[in-house]
Amino acid sequence: MFGTAGSRAVAGRLTEAGYETVFVGGAVRDHLLGKQPKDIDIATAATPDQVKSLFQSTVDLGTDHGTVLVIQEGEPIEVTTFRTEGTYSDSRRPDDVQFVTSLDEDLKRRDFTVNALAMTFDGAIVDPFGGQRDLAAKTIRAVGQPEERFGEDALRMLRAVRFVATLGFSIDPATEDAIRKLAPALSRLSVERVKAEFDKLFAGGSAADSLRKMTETGLADVLPLFPELPELLAACAPFRSPSDGWASLMAAGRFTPGDVARAYKLSNRERAYLRSVDSLLEVRKHRGYTVDDFYTASLGPLQTAEKLAAALLQQQPASVCELEAALDALPIRSKHDLAVRGEHVIGWGERRPGKWVGDVLDAIEHAVLHRELPNDYDAIKEWYVHEYERED
Numbered sequence: 001m002f003g004t005a006g007s008r009a010v011a012g013r014l015t016e017a018g019y020e021t022v023f024v025g026g027a028v029r030d031h032l033l034g035k036q037p038k039d040i041d042i043a044t045a046a047t048p049d050q051v052k053s054l055f056q057s058t059v060d061l062g063t064d065h066g067t068v069l070v071i072q073e074g075e076p077i078e079v080t081t082f083r084t085e086g087t088y089s090d091s092r093r094p095d096d097v098q099f100v101t102s103l104d105e106d107l108k109r110r111d112f113t114v115n116a117l118a119m120t121f122d123g124a125i126v127d128p129f130g131g132q133r134d135l136a137a138k139t140i141r142a143v144g145q146p147e148e149r150f151g152e153d154a155l156r157m158l159r160a161v162r163f164v165a166t167l168g169f170s171i172d173p174a175t176e177d178a179i180r181k182l183a184p185a186l187s188r189l190s191v192e193r194v195k196a197e198f199d200k201l202f203a204g205g206s207a208a209d210s211l212r213k214m215t216e217t218g219l220a221d222v223l224p225l226f227p228e229l230p231e232l233l234a235a236c237a238p239f240r241s242p243s244d245g246w247a248s249l250m251a252a253g254r255f256t257p258g259d260v261a262r263a264y265k266l267s268n269r270e271r272a273y274l275r276s277v278d279s280l281l282e283v284r285k286h287r288g289y290t291v292d293d294f295y296t297a298s299l300g301p302l303q304t305a306e307k308l309a310a311a312l313l314q315q316q317p318a319s320v321c322e323l324e325a326a327l328d329a330l331p332i333r334s335k336h337d338l339a340v341r342g343e344h345v346i347g348w349g350e351r352r353p354g355k356w357v358g359d360v361l362d363a364i365e366h367a368v369l370h371r372e373l374p375n376d377y378d379a380i381k382e383w384y385v386h387e388y389e390r391e392d
Contacts, residue, residue, distance in 0.1 A: 002031055002119060006075030013054055014079070015121045019046035020103060022126060023117035027064040029114050032125075032135055033167075042079045043118065051079050065097050076188045082106035104128050111149055111156045112163070112175075113141045138169040146178035158197045161213050165204025176217060182308045183218040194223065195264045202245025208237035213320075224263035229253050236311050243270050244304045247277040273301055280305035285313060295324050295333070295369055302327075331375055335365050338376045348384055355365045360384065 002024060003011070014021040021044040021311055027037035042315075044051065047067050052058045057071035066081035081099045083106060100106065103118060103126060110116040113134045118126040125132065134141050140163050142149045142156075150157050157179045160171055171179070201210055211234045220226040229252055236248035250260045257274035260266065266274070276297060282303055283293055294302075299320075306317035334336060341359045367373035373383055 002037070002123065003027075003040050004075060006072035007042060007077050008121070010055070010070050010079060011042055011079045011121045014042070014044050014051070017029075017046070017050075017054055018052065019044050020082075020101070021045070022103060022120050022246045024107075024109070025115050028117040028119045028125070029131070029135065031119070032117070032132065036273075037331055042077060043082055043103070043106055044077075044079055045082050045103075047081055047099055047188070051081070066099055086107060087212065108143060109152075110143055110161060114163075114167075114169075116143050117138055119138050134172075138167070139172050140164070140167075140169050140175060141172035142175045142178065146175045147182060150182045150185070154182065155189055155193050155197065156366070157182065157186060157219060158189075158194065161210050161217070161219060162197050162201045165201045165207040165210035166211050168206040168209075171213065176213075180218045184222055186219055187222040191224070191263070191265050195266075198245065198264070199242040202239040202242045205238055207239055207245070207353055208234040211237065225249065225253055225255060232311060236308065240303065241300070243273040243300065244297070244307075246270060247274050247301075247304045248308060250274055250278065250283060251312060273304075276301035279309070281308055281312075284309040284315075285312065286362075289326070291330065291369060295330060299323060299327060299373045331368055331371060335361065337375070338364060338380075339370065339375050340364065340380050344377070344381070345384065348381055 001008070007023070011021050011023065016047060023040060024043040027040040027042050030037045046054075046058075048066055050150065051068045051070065055070045055072070059069040059071070059076075059172060061067040061069050061078065066083050068075045070079050082103060082124050084098050084100055107116040107118060107126070109126055113129045113131040115131070116127075116129045117131040120126065122269070129143050130141075140160050142160075151316060160175060160179060165170055201207055204210060211245060213225075214220040214226065229249070232247055233252035236252060239245040246260055246264070246266060249255070250257060257271060257278050260274060261271045266324075280289070280293065280301055282295055289297075289302075302323045303320060306323065309315050310317040327333075338361070340361075342361060345357050345360050346353055364373065364384070367383070368375045368380075373380060
């Protein structure tokens with residue numbers, strides 16, 4: 001049965017009330033591909049006010065554009081009124097929206113045929129633009145005239161290439177020609193929207209094909225950092241995660257972590273990942289990892305650094321099992337794992353708290369990490385009393 005309990009309850013209530021209601025978009029596409037649908041959206045002939053009148057708990061997500069969030073048994077469900085759209089002055093948002101009662105008119109405004117599919121509450125597929133045919137042919141084809149669709153929202157060109165990565169599809173020749181023609185419009189997009197597409201692209205199983213398609217269509221020429229990239233980035237695919245992809249971009253273009261972070265407004269977590277990979281890769285160029293290297297790293301950056309070392313240095317990478325074994329062999333993973341705390345150190349002597357406490361803990365951490373001292377309270381106290389206690 002398609003949909004979650006909440007989405008089916010919402011669709012059923014709208015249908016019972018006499019409003020044509022369907023499941024739409026990527027969730028229907030994924031269902032037909034045998035995948036678990038995500039982010040199930042509902043489209044309906046009911047206006048936003050009519051939708052809100054049928055449900056007790058709703059949130060306006062943009063009623064001017066027809067979208068209401070219905071909270072059904074704790075589950076948030078997006079419901080959007082059938083609509084047509086006017087011109088796109090900013091190549092992103094329509095200047096005006098008109099609500100309609102025709103499902104075909106609503107589907108006509110969508111980007112690609114495989115996303116212009118709908119499913120009724122009873123499971124019937126509505127497919128006015130040959131989306132099922134293109135699913136079978138594994139083809140990304142714009143709905144109607146490609147230049148019109150890309151002129152409405154330039155991000156759709158990058159989405160087409162992203163679907164190459166995530167679905168393993170090819171792009172219809174006419175659609176690809178339009179991308180080549182309109183590629184410069186990508187430069188007007190916000191970096192946040194571009195990054196969100198790359199996060200999904202990097203997670204795709206056919207990311208290498210997608211990256212090559214970016215070069216072939218000219219999209220790479222208008223994106224930050226990409227014009228300077230060699231074929232090496234595609235050789236680093238597939239990527240384990242978006243962070244793995246951004247780190248691979250950094251290494252392939254010989255950029256600094258800051259270069260990539262600034263260009264694509266990476267999060268602090270992503271920045272830290274890139275810094276760790278950069279540090280590990282620099283070590284890997286000259287020697288193998290030491291206990292101290294493993295202690296300051298985590299498995300994700302280590303896996304990325306090893307993959308990049310294999311691509312950049314033509315060296316055999318350590319396996320995941322080897323990396324996990326090295327991390328598991330560490331006696332501690334952080335200072336928090338020590339059997340003692342600062343208050344213990346202070347209590348062992350008669351000195352006032354101060355910088356010396358941190359110095360002692362650093363020495364204990366080093367000794368335990370290098371197995372010069374067991375991570376045992378009594379052993380550490382004895383070591384401190386006999387070998388590390390000092391005068392004021």
